Amino acid sequence: MNPFWFPLALGGAAAANVGYLLAYREIAHVNEGPRVGRLRAIALVATGFGIFVPRGGFALDLEALRDLGFLRREARVRVLGLGALEYAVLATGACVCSLILLARHAHVHEAVTVSWAIGVPIGTALALFAVARRDLLCRGPLKLLRQPLDALYVVGCIVSAPRRHGIAAFFGMGVYWWGEVWVLWTCLAAFTHHEPSIPAVVVGYATGYALTRRTLPFAGAGAVEALLPFALVWVGNPLAPSLLAVLAYRVFNLWLPVGPALAGLVALRRRRSSVPGAEVRGDDRDVGAAEGAGRRGHMHG
Numbered sequence: 001m002n003p004f005w006f007p008l009a010l011g012g013a014a015a016a017n018v019g020y021l022l023a024y025r026e027i028a029h030v031n032e033g034p035r036v037g038r039l040r041a042i043a044l045v046a047t048g049f050g051i052f053v054p055r056g057g058f059a060l061d062l063e064a065l066r067d068l069g070f071l072r073r074e075a076r077v078r079v080l081g082l083g084a085l086e087y088a089v090l091a092t093g094a095c096v097c098s099l100i101l102l103a104r105h106a107h108v109h110e111a112v113t114v115s116w117a118i119g120v121p122i123g124t125a126l127a128l129f130a131v132a133r134r135d136l137l138c139r140g141p142l143k144l145l146r147q148p149l150d151a152l153y154v155v156g157c158i159v160s161a162p163r164r165h166g167i168a169a170f171f172g173m174g175v176y177w178w179g180e181v182w183v184l185w186t187c188l189a190a191f192t193h194h195e196p197s198i199p200a201v202v203v204g205y206a207t208g209y210a211l212t213r214r215t216l217p218f219a220g221a222g223a224v225e226a227l228l229p230f231a232l233v234w235v236g237n238p239l240a241p242s243l244l245a246v247l248a249y250r251v252f253n254l255w256l257p258v259g260p261a262l263a264g265l266v267a268l269r270r271r272r273s274s275v276p277g278a279e280v281r282g283d284d285r286d287v288g289a290a291e292g293a294g295r296r297g298h299m300h301g
Helices: 003-032 038-048 057-067 072-104 110-132 140-160 162-192 198-208 223-234 239-255 258-274 282-300
Strands: none
Touching: 003 038, 003 072, 003 140, 003 162, 003 239, 038 057, 038 258, 057 072, 072 110, 072 140, 072 162, 072 198, 110 140, 110 198, 110 223, 140 162, 162 198, 162 239, 198 223, 223 239
């Protein structure tokens, strides 16, 4: 192990959180929506990336947007739009890196690179077609697709208005993914004694992260550790260094954020308790469960 890389990983982890904060605030502000306060957004992002939320960070985002005055449906659309923005940026990067690996004839499983190189353009074309005709498509049994397609429309609004939303949103999400991949790359370099291929790490990261840590319950604890090492093997890395690198990556990605997540959880609960006459809605079950998990984790520590 070469510990030289670990301080550099800390910088990537910090940059990832700052980038996500930028994108997070822009999603709520699209189409003249209210802007989330800076301190509250920091608390929501930190808590959503922690392990105290049983249904994942998006449950907190849904509650936060409803507190800002959004109707439940509109809040769900914007939360889904945040997830769509995550995947749009990550998938684009994985597609470009797959094309680079294919052009270099790298020792990578072609099933992985070809899937990204072909699937992303075709999937994007199908998504654009479906969004443009969502009023016609979302009828009968297909009405369940309405909110996901509206979420893609929110991302389209960001793209179509770069001066108002697009630059900050896409730049922030790009910084977030760059920081995440940088942390994994530095951890892999610490155990392989050479500088890994950046395109290969990007493709391996995107393949292993079928769902992002903000989407998964408890920040993806367990699922990421099971899938990501094999994804790194598929892009040409040995299994043992890949496993150690992922475990080190999760120290920066999961365990070090426990402190900020707990602080953010406390701040959110204090804010809610300070609002006179606040009622507990069905969405608040995750916050209550998160508060209980936070207390148990703090006492155990």
